[in-house]
Amino acid sequence: MRILFTFVNILAQVLNIAILARVLLSWIPLDRDNAFVRIVHEITEPILGPIRRVLPPLGGLDLSPIVALILIQVLQRVLLTVIAGLA
Numbered sequence: 001m002r003i004l005f006t007f008v009n010i011l012a013q014v015l016n017i018a019i020l021a022r023v024l025l026s027w028i029p030l031d032r033d034n035a036f037v038r039i040v041h042e043i044t045e046p047i048l049g050p051i052r053r054v055l056p057p058l059g060g061l062d063l064s065p066i067v068a069l070i071l072i073q074v075l076q077r078v079l080l081t082v083i084a085g086l087a
Helices: 003-025 035-054 064-086
Strands: none
Touching: 003 035, 003 064, 035 064
C-alpha cells in the first residue's frame, strides 16, 4: 500500500507541475514544435481539454488550469484517504 500511496502523491505532483508549466508557457512566445512544449501539451491536454469544453468562456480568460489544479488536489486527497483506509 505504501507504494500506491507514493505513486498517487508523485502523479499528483507531476500533473500539478505540468499544468503550471503550461500556464507559464502560454505567456512565453515559444515555437509549438519545441519538444518541451509538445510534451507539456501532451500531458496536460487530456486534463484541460474536457474542462475547457465544460467551462463557459470568461472574456478570453482560461480558467481550466485553476479548475484542474483544484480537481487534482481533491482527487489526490480522496485516493489517499481510501488507500489509508485499506491499509
